[in-house]
Each structure stands twice: as structure tokens, then as C-alpha cells.
Amino acid sequence: MYSSLQLGDSSHKVTDLSANPVMRFYYTPRVLTVFCIGNEVFFISLYMLHFMLDLSATWKAWGLVAVATFPIAAMKHIIHGVQLILACQQLGRLDTINRLEKVK
Known part of the structure; x- marks a missing residue:
């Protein structure tokens, strides 16, 4: 977000066609929605599993949800690394560019 602010972009989600293809794909509305919801559901399932002490059917269901949404959460964090780079x-x-302008 800081680099977007420094570059004068209106949002950190603004990507041009010459941008990184991973970021272009990630910031399409449907993909971004799936990644955000999948990431939140993963952490909610971990939270629920933390407070369930028995191995009931509910615990197993939350465990399956955590396993199913882990790849989405992992990819979201990898994409955050790409964003950082x-x-x-x-x-x-x-x-x-700013230093070269000061020298002139």
C-alpha cells in the first residue's frame, strides 16, 4: 500500500496490463473473493479446532474444513510475498528516479 501511495495510484489493487501476471490474476474480483473467504474460513476452522477438546463429529468436520482451505490460505500468503517483492x-x-532528478 505504501508503494502505491508513493507512486500516486488510487488503490493498491490497481494493476496495469504490464504488471506481474500473478497479481493480475489475483486481483480479478472472483479470484480475490475466493482467496479472501478461503483464508478467513481456514483461520476460523483453526480457531474452532483449538477450543474443541473431544474428537466428535464436529471436530472432524472443522478438521476437514481446515485441510480443504489450507491450500488457499497458503497461496494467499505466498502471493503476499510476491506483493512485497x-x-x-x-x-x-x-x-x-528521485535521486537522478536531484543530481540534474
């Missing part, structure tokens, strides 16, 4: 690269380019 891209933001660092953008800030580096912006800093280089």
Missing part, C-alpha cells in the same frame, strides 16, 4: 522493486525504482 514487487513493492520493494517499485520503491527502489522510484528512489532511483
Whole structure:
């Protein structure tokens, strides 16, 4: 978000066609919705499992939900790493441009 602010973008979700293909795919409305909901359901299921002490059918159901949504949550965190790398690269380019302008 900071790099978007520095670049003057209206939102950190704004991506142009030359942007990283992973980010273009991630920020399509349906994909972003699936990733956000899947991530939240994963952490809710972990929360529920933490407070259930017995191995009831409910515990097993939450366990299945956690297993099913783990890949979505893991991919969301990997994509956050990609976002961090891209933001660092953008800030580096912006800093280089600003330093070159000061030298002139």
C-alpha cells in the first residue's frame, strides 16, 4: 500500500496490463473473493479446532474444513510475498528516479 501511495495510484489493487501476471490474476474480483473467504474460513476452522477438546463429529468436520482451505490460505500468503517483492522493486525504482532528478 505504501508503494502505491508513493507512486500516486488510487488503490493498491490497481494493476496495469504490464504488471506481474500473478497479481493480475489475483486481483480479478472472483479470484480475490475466493482467496479472501478461503483464508478467513481456514483461520476460523483453526480457531474452532483449538477450543474443541473431544474428537466428535464436529471436530472432524472443522478438521476437514481446515485441510480443504489450507491450500488457499497458503497461496494467499505466498502471493503476499510476491506483493512485497514487487513493492520493494517499485520503491527502489522510484528512489532511483528521485535521486537522478536531484543530481540534474
